[in-house]
Amino acid sequence: MAELLFWPALLAYGEAAVAYFGDARRPGVAGRLATWGVRIGWLVQTALLALQAARADGFPWTTWAGSLNLFVWLVVGAYLIWGCQPRFRLLGLTVLPLAAVLFALAHAGGGTTATGESRYSNLFLVLHVGLVLAAFAGFTLAAGLSGLYLWQERRLKRRERTILRVRAPALARLDELAAKTIGFALPALTLGIGVGVARLRERGGGFDALMGVTLVTWGVYGTYLALRLTTGLRGRRGAYVVLLGFVLVAVVRLALPVTHFS
């Protein structure tokens, strides 16, 4: 059954990714097809996660691949909040191909099948894994917004003739949305880390590289928000800081999981 839900979801995400390319070339029908692809894919993936939760004995996304599955769902879900507006379709061009690839990776790693039991308590996993992944999903989206900001800023600086033809979200809006997204994601990461640290103190255990990079990531985004509030960090420099943070998120999600997941 899980297999039956995985393929339609992947197909819908893949269709959306391709349609977003089509929409970038010629806005219109392709954009609407992309939007529906995202919606349908996300709903089918929601059903897949529900099925996993119902079948598993405990929190079903404790493995690296399982957490990747949940991460993709959170990223697409966050994107869906406002990403279906025509002007934000360009953002879909970065988010959906990434989501489709990560979803396929999660499947290859066995993260989309119903999993067995976990040695951790459900409450701990929901709070720790759920909050950290929700924060990372927010940071991913903020990175997409910042990438779009830099692209749009470059077009304005180069005085591109097509600046009014290929419409992107306004610079100020992209900047503000990236900051707001981080404003929601950072407290989630703080709580998620806090829960992890509390458990580490209670039960013992080693400090691994993934924890270290996660703390650095927290520091980068924390500094970004602090500088934005105090010195007015925004614009191109702000976008670079957000992208730097995302590089760390990618390292945490993709390069270091073997040191942390068991």
Next chain:
Amino acid sequence: MSSLVLVGVSHHRAPVELRERAALGRDDAAALAKTLAADGEAVCLSTCNRTELYLACESGDDAERRAEAALLALESELGPALYRLRDEAAALHLFRVAAGLDSMVPGEGEILGQVRAAYDAGSTGPILDRLFRQALHAGRKARVETAIGESPASVSSAAAALAEQVFGDLAGRKILVVGAGKVGDIAARNLLSRGAEIAWVANRSADRAGALAKRFGSEPVPLEQIDEQLVAADVVVSSTGAPDWVIGRDQVEHALGRRRARPLLLIDLAVPRDLEPSIHDLAGCYLYDIDDLQAVVAETIAFRRREAEQAEQIVAAEAEGFREWQASREVVPAIASLRARADEIRAAELDRARLTGSERRAAESVTAAVLNKLLHLPTIRMKQAAAAADGVIYADAVRHLFGLEDER
């Protein structure tokens, strides 16, 4: 059978001096339509680019003569510039007009509203009602399914659209207008119409600055003292006649320190230019001069022309739909006669059968169903044949076969 007739004058063949003499206000256009619709239907579409009369009546030649006379009464020199179209060609023309394909700038947005207003003020019957409703539908469809009307087509609207690219919603954004010239005035109005606030007007002449500021409800400031405004403004629009830079890089660089990285859009509409070009190199500053804006507008107009090709297909399909509808009207009397005759026979036979109340109801229901099923296919086929232009032959054959000649 009613003919559709169009007689008009437009920017293609008549200069503005002629067009303005043929232009009609809403009330005059409505009155003219009412007069022309004495024995049919009429709509008068009058905009700054065209005055067109659409008539539907039994005699196309007579309608054309009356429409011509009405236009020549407005301006006797219009004669050589007039164009006359009939039926399918007239419908296609209106659909192209509604879609903005016949406008000076392809896809301009106002025309759809003007067609709607003309329709509302016209004296319409079944043909013009259908024609204008379908034209409005075609116009909307062309705009929804293509990007023909999406990008700005003038320098001032391009400046405002650029501001939206930087700031998004312009509500509450503060504009500094430098110079009290007409070009800056138009650009400022465009920004104002999108919700921006013209906060300051700076000019060398205090009187002119004061006059313009009063119109916008803004504050006049001396041109030499705009440092504070450069800190607070979101957009600067400059169009003075000054021979040198009016705002230099140092001045903007100084203001940037206090702007907390807020972006600043500078629009230089003056020739010679007012703003030092290297301002554009500063972080968060976007300076566009008249050439930059004209290049953007040229690109958007070229894009509109490309989109127009797709819109032409949409409009042609809609016009074909109208033609089919109009053609199907030719067989409607034959279909109506056939159905009336069948109903008449059915009722007579039921009367002869001397049935009880419940039997009669059941028999009526059954015979009506049989009749409908029997006549459904011939009705569809006759309408299809009418669309393919040999509907009259079919209609005549039906009349002959069923003895309906007397009812023509």
